[in-house]
Amino acid sequence: MTDGAAIKTGEAVLALDHLHKAFGALKVTDDVTLDVRSGEIHALIGPNGAGKSTLIAQICGELRSDSGRVHFKGRDLTDLSAFKRARLGLGRSFQTTQLCLEFSVLEHVILSLDCMEGGSFNLFANPRNDAALREEAVHWIGKAGLAGRENRQVANLAHGERRQLELAVALARKPHVLVLDEPMAGMGAEESARMVDLLQELKGEYPMLLVEHDMDAVFTLADRVSVLVYGRIIFTGTVDEVRQDAEVRSAYLGDETC
Amino acid sequence: MSKFDRFTLTGIVMLVLLIIAPFVVAQTGWHGGLPLLTRIVIYALAVVSLDLIIGYGALVSFGHAMFFSVGGYVVAVLAYHTNMGDTIFGWEGTNSALVLWPLALLACALLGLVIGYLALKTRGVQFIMITLAFAQMVYFILVSLQFYGGDDGLMMDMRNTMPGIDLDDPFAFYYLALGLLVLWVLFCRFIVNSRFGMVFQGLRQSERRAVNLGVNPLPFRLAAFVISAVGTGLAGVLWANYAEFVTPDMATWAKSGEFMAIVTLGGLGTLLGPIAGAAAFIGLEQILTIWTEHWMIVMGPILVLIALFGQQGMLGRFLKGGRHD
Ligand SMILES: Nc1ncnc2c1ncn2[C@@H]1O[C@H](COP(=O)(O)OP(=O)(O)OP(=O)(O)O)[C@@H](O)[C@H]1O
Ligand SMILES: [Mg+2]
Numbered sequence: 001m002t003d004g005a006a007i008k009t010g011e012a013v014l015a016l017d018h019l020h021k022a023f024g025a026l027k028v029t030d031d032v033t034l035d036v037r038s039g040e041i042h043a044l045i046g047p048n049g050a051g052k053s054t055l056i057a058q059i060c061g062e063l064r065s066d067s068g069r070v071h072f073k074g075r076d077l078t079d080l081s082a083f084k085r086a087r088l089g090l091g092r093s094f095q096t097t098q099l100c101l102e103f104s105v106l107e108h109v110i111l112s113l114d115c116m117e118g119g120s121f122n123l124f125a126n127p128r129n130d131a132a133l134r135e136e137a138v139h140w141i142g143k144a145g146l147a148g149r150e151n152r153q154v155a156n157l158a159h160g161e162r163r164q165l166e167l168a169v170a171l172a173r174k175p176h177v178l179v180l181d182e183p184m185a186g187m188g189a190e191e192s193a194r195m196v197d198l199l200q201e202l203k204g205e206y207p208m209l210l211v212e213h214d215m216d217a218v219f220t221l222a223d224r225v226s227v228l229v230y231g232r233i234i235f236t237g238t239v240d241e242v243r244q245d246a247e248v249r250s251a252y253l254g255d256e257t258c
Numbered sequence: 259m260s261k262f263d264r265f266t267l268t269g270i271v272m273l274v275l276l277i278i279a280p281f282v283v284a285q286t287g288w289h290g291g292l293p294l295l296t297r298i299v300i301y302a303l304a305v306v307s308l309d310l311i312i313g314y315g316a317l318v319s320f321g322h323a324m325f326f327s328v329g330g331y332v333v334a335v336l337a338y339h340t341n342m343g344d345t346i347f348g349w350e351g352t353n354s355a356l357v358l359w360p361l362a363l364l365a366c367a368l369l370g371l372v373i374g375y376l377a378l379k380t381r382g383v384q385f386i387m388i389t390l391a392f393a394q395m396v397y398f399i400l401v402s403l404q405f406y407g408g409d410d411g412l413m414m415d416m417r418n419t420m421p422g423i424d425l426d427d428p429f430a431f432y433y434l435a436l437g438l439l440v441l442w443v444l445f446c447r448f449i450v451n452s453r454f455g456m457v458f459q460g461l462r463q464s465e466r467r468a469v470n471l472g473v474n475p476l477p478f479r480l481a482a483f484v485i486s487a488v489g490t491g492l493a494g495v496l497w498a499n500y501a502e503f504v505t506p507d508m509a510t511w512a513k514s515g516e517f518m519a520i521v522t523l524g525g526l527g528t529l530l531g532p533i534a535g536a537a538a539f540i541g542l543e544q545i546l547t548i549w550t551e552h553w554m555i556v557m558g559p560i561l562v563l564i565a566l567f568g569q570q571g572m573l574g575r576f577l578k579g580g581r582h583d
Contacts, residue, residue, distance in 0.1 A: 114453055119453070125453055
């Protein structure tokens with residue numbers, strides 16, 4: 001994170017500027033402005049269907065915004081395609097894991113490392129035999145808590161392990177921001193706790209935008225919280241402020257079992 | 259890495275079988291034996307190429323016969339003009355394989371580049387349909403070439419010439435084709451295991467993941483499509499020389515379908531499986547045509563049964579097994 005360290009703490013790494021998106025008459029993103037600052041975890045919470053995953057798709061370039069801009073490290077990303085944004089250091093995980101199931105864990109992280117510049121057209125060199133790549137991949141696999149699982153096929157990983165692999169795959173690219181869509185979704189209590197610990201370890205190193213339903217995890221991890229309801233940010237503040245805010249309680253926390 | 263071992267083992271067994279097969283059939287005194295083996299090897303070249311994109315990239319091309327036909331026609335047409343004593347755009351022509359074959363492959367590469375670029379804008383069933391549509395266009399163009407025999411096709415007076423190898427000698431021709439098949443399979447094997455191949459296969463397994471790792475899908479898929487077109491074109495070049503005859507039938511959808519059926523029959527995404535598939539398909543075709551003219555009535559159900567019950571084809575389970583813990 002040499003680059004990340006260069007940006008002084010508190011400066012916005014990722015900034016969304018009046019984003020809009022509608023599917024027909026349904027406004028899914030309604031004038032969303034928020035930023036993720038270096039060193040912080042910014043949690044985005046909101047009920048089902050609030051538009052959280054849609055917003056992530058707009059950030060990562062999978063969906064084109066109707067209007068508004070996305071800035072990343074001072075650069076306007078709005079007109080860049082998803083793969084170009086990824087190359088600039090936008091790391092992400094998906095609400096439903098998106099992984100290459102036939103590769104081994106090691107191969108998958110090697111693939112991730114080898115695609116930093118968009119992938120190679122070398123038809124002969126086998127990246128699996130590249131000692132430096134292997135070593136680096138093993139490092140990130142360990143960092144994501146998957147040491148010893150290097151040769152397991154991704155399809156044979158447990159659900160929680162797949163989530164960890166998504167993280168390893170993202171971390172290997174030394175991202176300048178991590179956008180995580182419900183990294184604890186579908187996990188058991190134990191797996192969930194492990195993921196919280198892992199994110200806690202990574203905190204400070206990587207700025208994160210964390211979409212999460214589990215309020216305990218949010219309160220443990222986040223510095224700031226934004227609440228999204230029907231595509232609108234109705235509140236942004238520190239964890240303590242969220243706890244006290246009446247509007248948030250009624251709009252969101254009230255109907256959550258937390 | 260037992261997968262590697264199984265591949266190598268299977269490859270060596272197949273190679274040994276294909277090397278000794280001509281001697282075995284010669285012993286039986288059956289004259290159809292060597293031509294049959296030659297057809298198997300030529301088809302194998304085409305289906306290995308098709309497997310590269312279907313099996314590893316899920317790019318289901320239903321139009322690969324167009325490259326087969328274009329490879330064949332380029333060679334036959336240029337040889338035709340040369341033998342007529344014409345000049346081709348001021349060039350007096352040649353019958354040398356070392357010139358004609360690369361030209362034919364270049365034509366296939368260019369055609370693959372253009373059609374691949376257009377077809378890869380689509381996915382799934384649409385991709386199948388658009389490749390089919392382009393192949394039909396090529397078919398109708400070939401039929402309309404009255405000067406080159408139209409429907410009836412074009413005879414070659416003789417095979418191309420190659421220094422040091424007498425292509426008119428059926429043995430030499432067979433072993434040349436086999437040698438090219440070996441080189442092509444090795445090349446495809448390198449591709450599959452390469453940095454390029456990893457990205458290409460990653461795109462099939464999860465395009466969303468690959469894109470979010472920074473991969474632009476089109477150039478990777480297009481490169482693989484072009485390589486596949488060239489391999490299939492080489493099969494067409496060999497076919498033209500083997501049969502000394504090219505017809506628009508080389509570009510029919512039935513031919514494309516045969517290629518797809520053979521790949522599935524042998525085992526998708528294994529490179530070697532389709533070679534076994536070619537042997538089984540062409541062997542069965544030979545036996546069934548002796549028996550009945552409507553051999554497809556028997557072959558069809560066999561293919562359906564294999565598709566239903568042997569989901570991995572003849573060699574898929576073996577070649578893809580024994581991997582990872
Ligand atoms: N491609 C689409 N076309 C039409 N509507 C869509 C599309 N994608 C999402 N939606 C709708 O947009 C709304 C927001 O969906 P989104 O997935 O962003 O919500 P979310 O906040 O991530 O919810 P969850 O907590 O369930 O993951 C939903 O009502 C959804 O049905
Ligand atoms: Mg969601």
